[in-house]
């Protein structure tokens with residue numbers, strides 16, 4: 001990993017900074033993580049961003065009172081360093097919304113999470129419905145300007161033009177990220193575009209989880225706790 005003084009750090013949230021919980025609303029940032037992020041922000045001169053599939057408002061709730069540079073909804077939402085926010089129009093999803101609602105209602109155990117500009121169908125309670133859910137959502141596609149994003153026990157319909165990789169590339173275009181070496185930490189399929197982009201920029205891609213999983217990430221850490229321990233170590237090591 002590059003020296004923190006020369007690095008731009010990008011973090012996925014669920015499964016990377018915070019353990020995944022069965023109920024997404026039960027996830028919150030503890031004091032240790034808040035302190036860690038605050039220290040990293042100082043050492044990287046502000047070049048730290050969260051890159052999540054959650055809505056911006058949801059990320060802010062979790063990390064309150066910290067308001068970091070944040071990518072939400074896999075890139076469909078973004079708050080830049082200056083605090084300016086961009087959000088995709090939820091109406092782009094209107095033509096799909098009714099059909100997805102109907103599909104979820106017809107299959108016991110599926111759960112629809114309507115995030116406005118994206119629609120996530122969770123099948124954690126009925127893993128055997130995963131393939132069918134994916135097939136259903138794949139009916140929507142480039143013709144609708146929509147794309148399907150798979151995740152852990154979730155399939156999500158999102159605007160086609162946004163992904164985490166493009167969002168990271170956009171942030172890397174201006175200070176304080178510009179001219180630093182990007183490092184992206186993620187754990188899921190939605191993070192693969194981010195891994196590819198930081199690889200292309202000569203940065204570092206780190207996947208949290210199973211070392212046997214197929215991924216474009218060049219490095220692996222076993223779990224969220226190892227990531228935090230590594231970052232605290234880096235913060236301490238470089239002290240004069």
Ligand SMILES: [Mg+2]
Pocket residue numbers: 012013014015016186187188
């Ligand atoms: Mg994740």
